[in-house]
Amino acid sequence: MDQSALLAVLLTIVTASTPLLLAALGELVTERAGVLNLGVEGMMVMGAVAGFAAALTTGSPHLGILAAAAAGALLAVPFGVLTLNLVANQVATGLALTLLGLGLSGLIGERFVGQPGVRLQKLQIPGLTDIPFVGPLLFGQDILVYLSIVLAVVVSWVVFRSRTGLILRAVGDNHASAHALGYSVIRVRWAAVLFGGALSGLGGGYLSLAYTPQWIENMTAGRGWIALALVVFSSWLPSRLVIGAYLFGAVTILGFFVQGLGVGVPAQLLSSLPYIVTIAALVVISTRRGRARADTPACLGQPFVPDR
Amino acid sequence: MSASVTAEAGAGRGEAETSEFLVEARGIVKKFGAFTANDQVDLAIRPGEIHALLGENGAGKSTLVKMLYGSLQPTAGRIFWKGEPVVVTDPGRARDLGIGMVFQHFSLFEALSVTENIALALPNASDMNALAARIASVSRDYGLPLEPRATVADLSVGERQRIEIVRCLLQEPKLLIMDEPTAVLTPQEADQLFLTLERLASEGCAVLYISHRLEEVKRLCHASTILRHGKVVARVDPSKETAASLARLMVGADVHAIRPKHARVAGPTRLYVDQLDLPANGPFAVALQKVSLELRAGEILAIAGVAGNGQSELFDALSGERRVDRAGAVVIEGEPCGHLGVGERRELGAAFVPEERLGHGAVPAFRLSENVVLTRDSIFADAARRLLGFLDFRAADETAARVSSAYDVRKGKPDPEARSLSGGNLQKFVVGRELDRKPLVLVVNQPTWGVDAGAAALIRQALVDLAADGAGVLVISQDLDEIFEIADRIAVISRGALSPGYDAHVMTLEKVGLLMGGAHGGSEAIEGALKLREADGRAY
Known part of the structure; x- marks a missing residue:
């Protein structure tokens, strides 16, 4: 393989991994607070359509980014009201949220189908970006790629080093104790759910603004579910999440690449690779059950009702 | 009964006297719907006083302290702090006033470290390293050793309680509320706790102490308030009472003593456990190691131990909820049944009462x-x-x-x-x-956990009667008073290993306590074993 082909592959891996990383980071924070939101797919696809629409109507991809995050957070609001305030079942509500997001985005996006979108520009730093091979890879990405890495570092620091993160983990580990100590469990969880929604929306927005700047119905194509699996895969650690997201991005792209080389493997098998790897990863993790359970936020998915 | 009971109206407190009290609750009423948990409750505690709050389950003790700590709000009535009326809106406000609380069910975070757990209760703690150093020094100073970096999930119940106490101490409380602190401790750990509380009281800190163990209340507390059905029925000096008179005040009637049964005749073996090994089924679970026991007809064998030392695993293995491959590991009525499930073991004549009702x-x-x-x-x-x-x-x-x-x-x-x-x-x-x-064999885990005195007496009597009728009864319990009341033989489970069964009349609280902590490793274990051998020598 020559160098330019390798560069192309690596660049696409970055683009394929970033939406996974963004959405999974948000879900990681949500789950650290003890809330299981299975609506990632729905929030991503809403982010995709909102980002596309905003960028197209205003001509600014940056407004598109903001709109994507806002749309994801907005869709998380009914989830929060139902599961946190009205104590509905989190799994059922999350699944409903995905269905709602997919349907709603199809409706909103109907008139955008087939329209060319506004692409988020890649960074161009004179001198640095021009360095052969390394330049485009390290200094020629779009801002969301850098944002996703910065966010991973920030989330990691906040969760494990700051008081805010300590409270977040406490609420996820034992909500009754956190309540007894005087922390507002519901408020912390609301913040985590909204953050998770915004980052899922951002991940979806990346798809319609940078990955393929157009709107296609159901364009998230199951990435929300992969993001959910990644959170478990990473044992709720942001550093491992970065590795996991890039691993899955790489598997996806290598599938396409192998197809392009004309290897005699059925295309369907190759495009199902990421999902097979997801299942394999989950199986491996669940066989180390003891350890995985120790990492799991103990209150994950459990409803909380403060006593009177 | 000694005649020191003060009438319900209280000790004739005048308004001018209020400032002698650190905290005073007046006319507290708490209603949950139609149910009145607290009805016109008055409570007053002086600085440096260890004040007992007594009552049966459901008498309203926990409700009352939760209102003092701000977790609940009273329906009516007022709380005074150093003579000033205050509204304790939430636990944070209580901590600002100087009220610390050690909960009955620990309010710890298993996945977090000791330092993190304590930091959560200290709003201004931001420097974790400085806090860890402070924890180490305060815990050493009070004889409550703690490793600040340890994760709570790995710690014993006694260590967990130390975290709660140190957490309160770092807040420099003026009032420390303790809700049944000794229920989960070995006798030795309880003694250490009493020393700590006495020292705190001598330093001027008031302690509100909730316990069902009347002997320790008599020993430790300077004053007491007794609740029955949400009302104050007496205020007495516990050191001038007997455990029986205190119990009578709590229950409002004589608690009937367990009828001793006839002299035991060692009958045929009902349940035999042979070198039972059971792997732990989770990161916080305990593995059973070569557990052997023999339960004969007509006897009650009690298994003592601090919670989380393999009691539930042992129960699961005996009941058949967890099976073992080796059939001979559990033998009921001569029938090897280690591989059999719960229903099949029942058909052999066994019955099981799990802890969680x-x-x-x-x-x-x-x-x-x-x-x-x-x-x-x-x-x-x-x-x-x-x-x-x-x-x-x-x-x-x-x-x-x-x-x-x-x-x-x-x-x-x-x-x-x-x-x-x-x-x-x-x-x-x-x-x-x-x-x-x-049943021919009854295995019961925590038969009277969280049950009031009357019901507990009835259940214990039923167990004694069952054994007298020729069944073998295995009681797993953390309540040593209960064990000494009904057991013929006593064994102790510690870290998944079971001690031999000792005759109840040669067992002492001290010996049980040594066995409870004995297997925890290190020089402590050797020392414990030596002491135990001495105790054995004296007993026989």
Whole structure:
């Protein structure tokens, strides 16, 4: 393989991994607070359509980014009201949220189908970006790629080093104790759910603004579910999440690449690779059950009702 | 009864005297719907006083302290702090005033470190390293050693309680509330706790102490307030009372003592456990290591131990909820059954009462009659019914009614759902359901956990009677008073290993305590074993 082909592959891996990383980071924070939101797919696809629409109507991809995050957070609001305030079942509500997001985005996006979108520009730093091979890879990405890495570092620091993160983990580990100590469990969880929604929306927005700047119905194509699996895969650690997201991005792209080389493997098998790897990863993790359970936020998915 | 009971109206407190009290609750009323948990409760504590709050389960003790700590708000009444009226809006406000609380059910975060757990209760703690150093020094100073970096999940119950206490100490409290602190401690750990509390009191800190253990209240406390059905019924100096007179004040009637049974005749072996190994099934679970025991007809063998040392694993292995491959590891009535499930072991004549009555011992949403069927389906199925898969609900109704009347199960309607019963009544029902089968072997885990004195006495009497009738009874309990009251032989479980069974009349509290902590490793264990051998020498 020559160098330019390798560069192309690596660049696409970055683009394929970033939406996974963004959405999974948000879900990681949500789950650290003890809330299981299975609506990632729905929030991503809403982010995709909102980002596309905003960028197209205003001509600014940056407004598109903001709109994507806002749309994801907005869709998380009914989830929060139902599961946190009205104590509905989190799994059922999350699944409903995905269905709602997919349907709603199809409706909103109907008139955008087939329209060319506004692409988020890649960074161009004179001198640095021009360095052969390394330049485009390290200094020629779009801002969301850098944002996703910065966010991973920030989330990691906040969760494990700051008081805010300590409270977040406490609420996820034992909500009754956190309540007894005087922390507002519901408020912390609301913040985590909204953050998770915004980052899922951002991940979806990346798809319609940078990955393929157009709107296609159901364009998230199951990435929300992969993001959910990644959170478990990473044992709720942001550093491992970065590795996991890039691993899955790489598997996806290598599938396409192998197809392009004309290897005699059925295309369907190759495009199902990421999902097979997801299942394999989950199986491996669940066989180390003891350890995985120790990492799991103990209150994950459990409803909380403060006593009177 | 000594005559030091002060009438309900209180000790004639005048307004001018109020400032002598650190905290005073006046006319506290708390209603949950139609239920009045606290009714015109007055409570006053002086600085440096260890004040006992006594009462049966459901007398309103926890409700009252939760209002002092701001977790609940009173329906009526006022709280005064150093003579000034205050509204304790939330636990944060209570901490600002100088009120610390050690909870009955620990309020710790298992996945977090000791330092992180404590930091959560200290709003201004931002420098974790400085806090860790402070924890180490304060815990050493008070004789409550703690490793700041350890994760709570890895710690014993005694260590966890130290975290709670150190957490309160770092807040420099003026009032420390302790809700049943010794329920989970070994006698030695409890002694250490009393030293700490006495030191705190001598430094001017007031302690509000809730306990069911009247002997330790007599020993430790300077004053007491006794609640019954949400009302203050007496204020006495516990050191001038006897445990019996305190119990009488709490219950409002004499608590009947367990009838001693006839001299035991060692009967045939009912249950035999041989070198039972069981791997831990989770990161926080305990593995059983070569557990052996023999339970004979006519005796009660009690297994003491601090919670989380393998009691539930042992129960699961005996009941068949967890099976082992080696059939001979568990032998019921001469039948190797290590590989058999719960139902098959029942058919051999065994009966099981698990610790968790609601959700394990009984299905919350099922009626009592339906819960009867769950442990006795074979009995209700004659050949024809068994063939068709129908149950005889009339027989189930009759059984439920018989159990209810025999064991004094108080309920609102004839056949209520299990969850509508109070804890004590449901426990009586769950135990009675098994006893009604006249089992040859009964394995019961925590028979009177969270049950009031009257119900506990009834259950213990039933266990004693069952053994007297020729059954073997295995009682797993953390309540040493209960164990010494009913057991013929006592064994101690520690870190998944079971000590030999000692005759109850040669066992002492001290010896049980040594065995409880004995297997925890290191020089402590050797020292414990030596002391134990000495104690053995004296006893025989």
